[in-house]
Amino acid sequence: MMEPNELIERTADHVRACLSDEGSGHDWWHSYRVWRTAKRIAKAEGADSLVVELAALLHDLGDWKAHGGDATVGPAVSRRWLESLGAESPIVDHVCQIVGGISFKGAGVEQPPLSLEGQVVQDADRLDAIGAIGIARVFAYGGAKGQLIHDPHRQPIEHRTAEAYLSSGGTSINHFYEKLLLLRDRMNTSAGRALADQRHQFMEQFLRRFHEEWEGG
Numbered sequence: 553m554m555e556p557n558e559l560i561e562r563t564a565d566h567v568r569a570c571l572s573d574e575g576s577g578h579d580w581w582h583s584y585r586v587w588r589t590a591k592r593i594a595k596a597e598g599a600d601s602l603v604v605e606l607a608a609l610l611h612d613l614g615d616w617k618a619h620g621g622d623a624t625v626g627p628a629v630s631r632r633w634l635e636s637l638g639a640e641s642p643i644v645d646h647v648c649q650i651v652g653g654i655s656f657k658g659a660g661v662e663q664p665p666l667s668l669e670g671q672v673v674q675d676a677d678r679l680d681a682i683g684a685i686g687i688a689r690v691f692a693y694g695g696a697k698g699q700l701i702h703d704p705h706r707q708p709i710e711h712r713t714a715e716a717y718l719s720s721g722g723t724s725i726n727h728f729y730e731k732l733l734l735l736r737d738r739m740n741t742s743a744g745r746a747l748a749d750q751r752h753q754f755m756e757q758f759l760r761r762f763h764e765e766w767e768g769g
């Protein structure tokens with residue numbers, strides 16, 4: 553059995569190599585930030601740091617949005633990797649369960665229950681979608697998809713299914729109202745919520761200015 557630190561370092565190297573060419577916001581540096589934030593929340597919440605760090609690193613490796621909605625790809629890819637390192641099976645099972653459980657599939661879609669470690673990783677992933685980083689990511693993603701920055705005639709909508717969420721073709725500004733501003737109230741842990749509060753306020757400030765400037769303010 554490999555030392556926990558070596559397991560984490562080897563996994564970080566692997567994920568960095570796999571995701572280095574990804575340009576839509578789910579790149580290596582997203583995983584890096586989720587890893588750092590998850591580690592910080594895990595410490596505050598007393599969660600198992602090894603499981604949290606591995607799941608945070610691996611959580612987007614086989615991202616379901618990139619595989620036509622197939623949610624089994626992520627856990628399978630993670631399992632193959634961790635087993636190749638000889639990780640203990642309770643750790644492998646727990647990490648894969650988290651990787652399969654944390655993806656956002658639309659505001660009205662039912663989510664499976666998560667362990668404390670899963671809650672920590674989900675919080676860290678959601679935190680990376682809000683605040684200054686979140687603002688940068690939403691426009692990078694919208695640009696990659698050819699979406700408008702904003703269209704005052706298009707109202708934000710609540711997506712009831714995963715398919716509706718993926719095929720909505722909305723605007724970047726609507727994405728704030730359809731997803732990003734909902735995330736603060738969906739935090740699982742109190743450490744996650746404290747971080748989310750600050751980032752949420754920053755987005756609200758940004759949107760106020762954006763709408764003012766849109767009208768010539």
Ligand code: NI
Pocket residue numbers: 582586611612677
């Ligand atoms: Ni992610």
